Amino acid sequence: MDGDLMSYSQLIEKMLAGDKRSCAKLITAVENDPEKAEKIIREIHQYTGKAHIIGITGPPGAGKSTLTDKIVKKLISQGNKVAVIAVDPTSPYSGGSILGDRIRMQDLALNPDVFIRSMGTRGYLGGLSKYTKNALKILDAAGYNHIIIETVGVGQSEVDVVKIADTIVMVMVPGLGDDIQSIKAGIMEIGDIFVINKSDLFGADRTALEVNMMLDLTMEMDRRPPVVKVTAVKNEGIDDLVNEIKEHLNYLKESRKLEERRKANIKLEVLELMEEQLRKIAISHTDSENKLEDEVIEILNKNKNAYEVRDKLLKGMGTHLRESL
Amino acid sequence: MKRPIRVLIAKPGLDGHDRGAKVIARALRDAGMEVIYTGLRQTPEQIVAAAVQEDVDVVGLSLLSGAHNYLFPKVADLLKEQGVDDVLIIGGGVIPNEDIQGLKEAGISEIFTPGTPTAKMIEYIKNNLKRI
Structure with missing residues (x-):
C-alpha cells in the first residue's frame, strides 16, 4: 500500500513537471480505482482551479470533435496549453x-x-463519465490553462457538463427539427x-433565427448568449467563436459569476461524495447482520412499510457510522 | 478492481483501407474493451503519442500496404524510446509468413493474418497483457 502511494507521489511530481505519461497514468488511476482517486485528488487539489473549463455539447454528428480540433488549434496559436477530454458512449451490453x-x-x-x-x-448517463471531473483536476494541475470537455452526443436532457464547466458551448446543426425543439427544456437551457x-x-x-428567437423569449437573463455561425471543416467562424469563449470568461470574472458557479459545483461535489460514502456505509451496515433481509420479509408481508424500516435501520446505524469514518 | 482493457487501433502509413481495422475495433468493443481508433494515415510518432496520452494496454497496428517491415518496428522502437514497456503490441494485415519472425524479434508480440477469427485475437489479448 505504501509503495503504491509512493509511486503515485512520484507520478504527481512528474505530472506537475509536465510529463505526459505520468499525467496519463494518473488519469487511468482515477478512472478505475476510487481509493487511488481519493489519494491522488487529495494531493493535487492545491494545484487545481486555474484552467478555463469549456464544455462542448450537442447532438451526435453535430461536429463537436471537428469543432474542438479547430478551437484547440486557435487557442494554441495564441500561446495556450490545451487539454481535451473526449467522451464517447460505453455499450450497456458488453461494457466496451x-x-x-x-x-x-x-x-x-x-x-x-x-x-x-x-x-x-x-454506464453514466449525464453525457459524461463519472470520472471526468477527477481527470479534469489532473489536467488542470498539469498546467493546461484551457480544458475542453467534449460530451457524448446528447439528446435532450444530458446536462451534467454544467456541473464541471465554466463555459458551455452548445453545438447545433441545421435540419434537426422545427422551432418547437428550441423552446423545450433541457440542453437548450444550458448554453452560454x-x-x-x-x-x-x-x-x-x-x-x-429560431435559436435567436428562443433566446429573445427569455425575459430574465443576466447575459444573452450569442449565436455564432461556423463551418468547422472549413475553419470558418472559429475566430469569432474563440473570441466569444474568451468574452464569456471575462463576463464570468467581472460579474463574479465564475466564483458563484464554481462554489455551486463544489457544493454539489461534496454532497455527491457524502452520498456515495453514506451509501457504502449503509450497505455494509445492513449487510453486516443480514438486517435488511428480515425486514424485507416484514415489508413483503405487510407487517411494516418501507419508510418505517428506513427509519429503524438509520437509527441503528449511528455507531456504525462513527466507526466507519 | 476490474477495469476495461484499453486498446489503440492504428493504421500507420499511406494505406487507405480500414474496413479490417473497423471490424477488429467492433469485435474488441463487443468483447468489453475500450477501443480508441485514431483513423487513417498515421505516422509512427502520432501513434505513439496517442498511446501515451490514452495510457492504453494494447497497441494494435493494421497495415495492408506492404510497409509493415518498416512501420511496425518503428512504432515498437519509439515506444521503447519513451520508456513505455508495459504495452502489448500486436499487428495485422496482409503480412507474408516469412516476415512474421522478424517482426516478432522487433517487438511485435503477435501477427494476425487474414482469416484469423476475432475470438482468437481477443483471447490472445486477454492472456498476454503486460500489466494487470
Missing part, C-alpha cells in the same frame, strides 16, 4: 466502447502543448454560447 473523437484531431497528437484523452461513459455548425448547409439561417 469505440472512442473515435481523436480521428478529428489527428494533427494535434504531437503538439507539445496539447493533451487529448478519450473516455467511455461507463450557441454555435450553428455546418453553416454552409441549407437551413442554417433558419436554425440560427
Whole structure:
C-alpha cells in the first residue's frame, strides 16, 4: 500500500513537471480505482482551479470533435496549453466502447502543448463519465490553462457538463427539427454560447433565427448568449467563436459569476461524495447482520412499510457510522 | 478492481483501407474493451503519442500496404524510446509468413493474418497483457 502511494507521489511530481505519461497514468488511476482517486485528488487539489473549463455539447454528428480540433488549434496559436477530454458512449451490453473523437484531431497528437484523452461513459448517463471531473483536476494541475470537455452526443436532457464547466458551448446543426425543439427544456437551457455548425448547409439561417428567437423569449437573463455561425471543416467562424469563449470568461470574472458557479459545483461535489460514502456505509451496515433481509420479509408481508424500516435501520446505524469514518 | 482493457487501433502509413481495422475495433468493443481508433494515415510518432496520452494496454497496428517491415518496428522502437514497456503490441494485415519472425524479434508480440477469427485475437489479448 505504501509503495503504491509512493509511486503515485512520484507520478504527481512528474505530472506537475509536465510529463505526459505520468499525467496519463494518473488519469487511468482515477478512472478505475476510487481509493487511488481519493489519494491522488487529495494531493493535487492545491494545484487545481486555474484552467478555463469549456464544455462542448450537442447532438451526435453535430461536429463537436471537428469543432474542438479547430478551437484547440486557435487557442494554441495564441500561446495556450490545451487539454481535451473526449467522451464517447460505453455499450450497456458488453461494457466496451469505440472512442473515435481523436480521428478529428489527428494533427494535434504531437503538439507539445496539447493533451487529448478519450473516455467511455461507463454506464453514466449525464453525457459524461463519472470520472471526468477527477481527470479534469489532473489536467488542470498539469498546467493546461484551457480544458475542453467534449460530451457524448446528447439528446435532450444530458446536462451534467454544467456541473464541471465554466463555459458551455452548445453545438447545433441545421435540419434537426422545427422551432418547437428550441423552446423545450433541457440542453437548450444550458448554453452560454450557441454555435450553428455546418453553416454552409441549407437551413442554417433558419436554425440560427429560431435559436435567436428562443433566446429573445427569455425575459430574465443576466447575459444573452450569442449565436455564432461556423463551418468547422472549413475553419470558418472559429475566430469569432474563440473570441466569444474568451468574452464569456471575462463576463464570468467581472460579474463574479465564475466564483458563484464554481462554489455551486463544489457544493454539489461534496454532497455527491457524502452520498456515495453514506451509501457504502449503509450497505455494509445492513449487510453486516443480514438486517435488511428480515425486514424485507416484514415489508413483503405487510407487517411494516418501507419508510418505517428506513427509519429503524438509520437509527441503528449511528455507531456504525462513527466507526466507519 | 476490474477495469476495461484499453486498446489503440492504428493504421500507420499511406494505406487507405480500414474496413479490417473497423471490424477488429467492433469485435474488441463487443468483447468489453475500450477501443480508441485514431483513423487513417498515421505516422509512427502520432501513434505513439496517442498511446501515451490514452495510457492504453494494447497497441494494435493494421497495415495492408506492404510497409509493415518498416512501420511496425518503428512504432515498437519509439515506444521503447519513451520508456513505455508495459504495452502489448500486436499487428495485422496482409503480412507474408516469412516476415512474421522478424517482426516478432522487433517487438511485435503477435501477427494476425487474414482469416484469423476475432475470438482468437481477443483471447490472445486477454492472456498476454503486460500489466494487470
